Amino acid sequence: MNLTLGFIAFFIAIVIPGILFRRFFFYGEFSKQFNTKDPVLHSIFFSIIPGIVIQLACFTIYAATLGFEISFSDIFTIFRDFTSDNTQDTDQVTQNFINNDITTFFIYTVCVFTFSALAGFALSRLIRVQKWDMKYKLFRFQNQWYYVFSGEVLNMKKFEEAHRYSSNDKTFEQDTFMTYADILLSVNEDKKELYSGYVVDYDLISDDNTQLDKIYLIDTHRYKKKEIKHDQNGNEIIDPNEENTSKSRNRIKVPGDIFVLNARNIVNLNLTYVPSLKKKEEKERKKLEIKKNRIITVQIVYLLSLLLIILIHFFYRLLPIKNPVLITYFYDISFFGKFITIILINLFLSFFVTTEESPKEIKYSIKYILLKLSSFIIWPLLFYFFVLKKLM
Amino acid sequence: MENNKTLENILAAIGVLTLAAIVYNGLKSLTSQTETAVISKDAVKAIQNPETAEKLREAVDKYHDTGDWDKTELKSIL
Numbered sequence: 001m002n003l004t005l006g007f008i009a010f011f012i013a014i015v016i017p018g019i020l021f022r023r024f025f026f027y028g029e030f031s032k033q034f035n036t037k038d039p040v041l042h043s044i045f046f047s048i049i050p051g052i053v054i055q056l057a058c059f060t061i062y063a064a065t066l067g068f069e070i071s072f073s074d075i076f077t078i079f080r081d082f083t084s085d086n087t088q089d090t091d092q093v094t095q096n097f098i099n100n101d102i103t104t105f106f107i108y109t110v111c112v113f114t115f116s117a118l119a120g121f122a123l124s125r126l127i128r129v130q131k132w133d134m135k136y137k138l139f140r141f142q143n144q145w146y147y148v149f150s151g152e153v154l155n156m157k158k159f160e161e162a163h164r165y166s167s168n169d170k171t172f173e174q175d176t177f178m179t180y181a182d183i184l185l186s187v188n189e190d191k192k193e194l195y196s197g198y199v200v201d202y203d204l205i206s207d208d209n210t211q212l213d214k215i216y217l218i219d220t221h222r223y224k225k226k227e228i229k230h231d232q233n234g235n236e237i238i239d240p241n242e243e244n245t246s247k248s249r250n251r252i253k254v255p256g257d258i259f260v261l262n263a264r265n266i267v268n269l270n271l272t273y274v275p276s277l278k279k280k281e282e283k284e285r286k287k288l289e290i291k292k293n294r295i296i297t298v299q300i301v302y303l304l305s306l307l308l309i310i311l312i313h314f315f316y317r318l319l320p321i322k323n324p325v326l327i328t329y330f331y332d333i334s335f336f337g338k339f340i341t342i343i344l345i346n347l348f349l350s351f352f353v354t355t356e357e358s359p360k361e362i363k364y365s366i367k368y369i370l371l372k373l374s375s376f377i378i379w380p381l382l383f384y385f386f387v388l389k390k391l392m
Numbered sequence: 393m394e395n396n397k398t399l400e401n402i403l404a405a406i407g408v409l410t411l412a413a414i415v416y417n418g419l420k421s422l423t424s425q426t427e428t429a430v431i432s433k434d435a436v437k438a439i440q441n442p443e444t445a446e447k448l449r450e451a452v453d454k455y456h457d458t459g460d461w462d463k464t465e466l467k468s469i470l
Contacts, residue, residue, distance in 0.1 A: 028429075029428035030428065121419075124426075125426045128426040129422075129425060146428060146430070150428070150429070150430050177434070177470065178431050178438075179430065198431065198439055199430055201431075202430065218436070219449075221449075272452055274466070278470070340407065378410065379407075381403060382406075382407050385400050385403055
């Protein structure tokens with residue numbers, strides 16, 4: 001691969017944002033999907049599509065908010081000059097760009113990198129918060145073993161339907177406290193051993209992250225076949241100290257803190273999900289609150305209003321603004337000044353959002369408003385210095 | 393004039409710090425809501441106590457026999 005200027009430009013503009021997006025998108029247990037041991041070409045290939053989308057999004061946002069001082073055809077010419085094999089003469093607009101605007105380009109690139117990381121971080125969290133990975137296969141992460149061991153598999157559509165039939169709770173949504181596993185291992189061709197314990201962790205095979213490598217258990221027990229002893233008359237001798245005398249195997253505690261099982265020897269796996277009562281109670285309480293509380297409606301209106309104000313600040317160029325004060329505000333006030341304005345509007349709007357938990361009526365406490373005022377006294381001050389003073 | 397500039401700088405620094413704190417808190421809350429763990433810290437704590445671990449095993453055994461968590465004593469254990 002030749003390191004031409006065109007390749008470097010392509011790498012900075014598309015590949016690095018794509019890689020950053022993927023790095024922050026695959027987090028926690030799903031980070032195994034972003035493997036640093038992947039071949040370089042493989043990583044580049046999978047970063048191209050997110051890279052292009054991010055670059056287009058940043059380009060559109062930049063054009064609609066700050067705007068380019070040069071035309072789109074000039075941008076195309078600069079890019080063509082960079083990516084060409086230097087047989088053509090460099091255009092005047094490209095020379096001007098290199099001489100005057102290269103620093104702006106670097107700042108823009110850093111912003112694109114930051115946006116990529118934030119977009120990756122936010123998108124994966126949004127998928128998890130909204131549980132889209134459990135509802136739609138399209139959003140599901142490749143690490144299926146996480147869903148299996150965390151018990152989230154029970155909330156996937158297929159399993160949820162099946163579990164409803166066997167569960168007494170028809171509005172079933174499982175939150176797992178821990179996962180108990182019975183694991184049958186093949187020691188050799190004739191011998192098999194049964195272990196049970198609580199799953200604390202697992203490893204996947206580095207080449208294939210759909211395959212289990214190891215399982216880590218705590219409070220592990222091994223099952224051993226009972227030796228049946230007979231008395232002189234041929235009757236079975238039952239040990240009175242033995243627990244579970246009716247069962248065919250004895251359960252023996254494995255000493256130690258963590259038991260590591262080689263998953264390659266697993267014949268089968270039986271999992272029992274111990275439900276989290278605390279989370280269930282919390283969810284039921286929240287559901288009840290949502291049904292009864294009109295506060296939620298107020299909060300939604302507040303959030304939508306704030307979102308609208310933020311969008312207006314970003315895309316004001318698309319609006320037909322004629323008021324001279326607004327024109328001065330949108331075009332002359334710095335980014336920081338506008339940010340302060342948004343925070344101040346947010347503060348104002350938040351006065352109308354009460355946190356008092358009353359299912360029947362919405363109450364506004366003066367104490368609460370005063371507390372908010374005193375804790376955010378800094379924002380009106382900042383607004384005066386950075387916005388109002390310049391508008392007057 | 394000079395004093396005004398200093399005051400503006402101090403206010404800007406406080407503003408930036410406050411914003412950073414807001415963003416940090418938001419990210420922290422989002423991270424805790426979406427964390428991926430096979431077992432919770434509370435669960436590990438419960439198993440580390442031999443008495444609770446024993447009771448939990450009995451509850452699991454009972455669940456295997458009855459197929460109903462309500463028939464176990466899970467509520468009193470956890």
